[in-house]
Amino acid sequence: MGLSTSLRYKKLSLSMNFNSATGYVIYNNTHNTITNIGQFSKGLNSDVKDFKTTESISDGVAASSRYLENGNFVKLRNATLSYMIGDVAGGKVKNLSVFVSGTNLFVITKFTGFDPEVNVDKSNNNYPSRNMEYIPYPTPRSISFGLNLGL
Template identity: 30%
Template sequence: SIEYFEIDTENLIVQDNQKIGTTAIDASAPYVNFGSVSNKGVDFLISYADESSSGLSYEASFNLSSYKNEVTALVNESPTAGYSGYRGGAVTRTQVGQPISSFYGRRVTGLDTNGRFTYAEVDGTPGITDGDRDFIGSPHPDFTWGLNLNLGYKNFDLSAFFNGSQGNDIYNYSKIYSDFPTFFNGNRSVRVLNAGTGIQPALSESISNSETQPNSFFVEDGSFIRLKTLQLGYTFDDAIIQKAGLSGLRIYVSGANLFTITDYDGLDPEVVGRGAQTIGVDEGIYPQARITTVGLNINF
């Protein structure tokens, strides 16, 4: 099946981080009527099930979803800044005509002889200015997908679920702490072993250098493929379990998040932001645990 959708959301309610005073360190941003957003896309689903003459049953279903997000109106008619960490400016920008929570900053072009970032001059004027900031990534994927597989043979059953995302970016804010830590002797990422080689920025004791300001160094491809769940089970014959006074007995072993294929350097590519203006911002989220379970289903 194929389904096309158009969803227009008006008076979207979000937290406005720009309304927090600089002295209100622990204050939460107030909720405001933000603006309007349009989502247009396609959902696709295909399923197949059959059983062979040998008793092997199998079923597969695949779904894919793709959408385009666009901000169509803002209450104050001006671009709105999103998440701002204490060691950098706002990393997202919401603007009419752009996807909500787009990443905004300077585009890194390389490293200079001192091991510092060099940036693209967007506005055409000499030197690095605020006008050189631009949209540097989007947290919205080209498409997301899921695949369900089920097999059954005699008393055995096997099920698996894969899911993935393709084409979305992640702002890896955690690299500010791992690659540019506050304390000089603090723990660092192994990436800093390449510092000064033309691959990684030079080390610095300063926490106020420009490297931690929003830029494309922190924007990474968030595409991934994950085996979300896998389960193998065995159901005992009635002739066996009825002797024990049972009406049903099944033993199974299952696993969750068994493997993930991704180029993302962070702990987990399935990033959940704080709100509508922090989509795709990884502040060092705790990764989804790999879980193995052995269980029994008993019916009396």
């Protein structure tokens, strides 16, 4: 799903673009392989929630429905706030405006991994790995400032 909106008040304008997805689960394979309770016996980090399960420290890494998580999310994909100053320098600079713009500003989700937009393909023997998260690179957040002008 997506929603875009533009708001304007006098010389100030704001445009935003949201996107979301609902109705699916993600297998958090990163949690399964990196922070499982078996890592504790090796002196590595483990998730405190793992100690509240019936699994033992000596258990190996195994697939479990415990690592299925809600994949629903809402993201503010883009937002731009700008202020129109107008003509300056005796009309030599026209339509001067300043802005701040951001990408991937926030995400609302219950998913505990890096990013609910799973973008890793770990297909095995032509079996796809859709909805499986495994050490993905998080979607970067960027903020930029700038000027727009005409001569």
